[in-house]
Amino acid sequence: MRYFSKMLAATAALTATPALAQENLEIIGRPKDGLMGFQPAATELARDLHWLDNMVLIVITAISLFVVALLVYAILRFNRRANPTPAKFTHHSPIEVAWTIIPIVILVFIGAFSLPVLFKQQEIPEGDINIKVTGYQWYWGYEYTDHEFGFESFLIGEGKVLNDEVVAELEAAGYSRDEFLLATDTAVVVPVNKVVVMHLTGADVIHSWTIPAFGVKQDAVPGRLSQLWFKAEQEGTYFGQCSELCGKDHAYMPITVKVVSQDVYDAWLQGAIEEYAGTPQGYNVAAAE
Template structure:
């Protein structure tokens, strides 16, 4: 296995030049979806699905905060009002039917309210629309393989600098040649997925060895790639730019080194890239 992986990495390194040839036509793109140091919020939403997820998260946060403050206030009131010093003669009742009905009905109402808004978001993600572009993505230990099933294009995508240790001058040079900076180390790949802006893209996700997980946070999508199964996700990116993701299912010792790079470009740039990609990456 070690020999095979080293050979694959060497082959990937030799293909970087070809990858650059196909992607030269894309021009300079803004990095939109990327993690930031100390970040606690969501990445900028680049799809309708992502906006729905952010809105749902905000709504749930409001509900959770209100419940937490209510319970905290109730506990404080009970502690202060009914401690031994303030209430020397404790009550002897054991039941309060209206209160018991309330604490049963109110949580049910809250859960129904949450379900009424969360289930449509889930269904929108899971109901796969007709695709403008279909890409099959296969997770390997530890890189991604992509196949544009309708266009006879296939390539593997490795982290730039994979297998070369920590950031060094050689890796920085590779990143710069690919149009990145040292800030994108462990995020950028030698060959990116390229899709046209506004197109409905369906990703068919599977795994070749163990379970992997393909995700782009700014798109609001995540799907496990399970060996022997073909799952699907979809997105329609609304903004041109570069978006990063990471394998999100623990898949072995190099799990942290299989990033995902997606470039969203204009239809004209995509058509130009695809024409060259058919030459550089024939299926």
């Protein structure tokens, strides 16, 4: 079944007109050698996370500098040479009250900003697009439940070695050798500025679906259906990776999402329904019923 799905996906990628329409998308969400920090934020959720991370970094930097300053002061002020006769008191009530209350205030301050960010992620809105995601060892399955079709997504380069054959497969799918171990033979395609709700589960062990540029990550647990949502604001190709250790090929379980215009999505959807659901283009299902 797996090899049949891979062959079907490869054929669709090379022959379907909607797939050609997705070419020349800017690759935005991918790791880059030698860089640190977040990928560019493509959703409101990701921007919230970036802002929260920067805010908490400022808070913990201030705390760290304050503690270092106290240590330096204590070393210089209370060493044996500067203070040969140490004090013998056992407690200092104002200081003890301060170092209890001030950390509580800091934690409440951080919580006041972090909890709304968390709630925004966990309060799932009504989706314009609904996709069921199933994690397998070691690939992903996607089902567009609104249109009753689905496909499986595999790493391009099953041998996990970059050679001429794999480079040819990458180029045939619209990628370059730089996307090796990131690109998949079939991608999730969604329209820009639409709410996408992903319903996640696992078929065997726990997996985790994530796109860093979207600011989303959710475990796919066998026997449980969990959800995440995003609304991508910029067209482009985005990459993710299974983020829960799931076996020997955990590192070779990438995720590819293409965000396209509504017109391109509609064209892709029509071709995908024909390809994966077996419904010919132009066939009026409602009329047939």
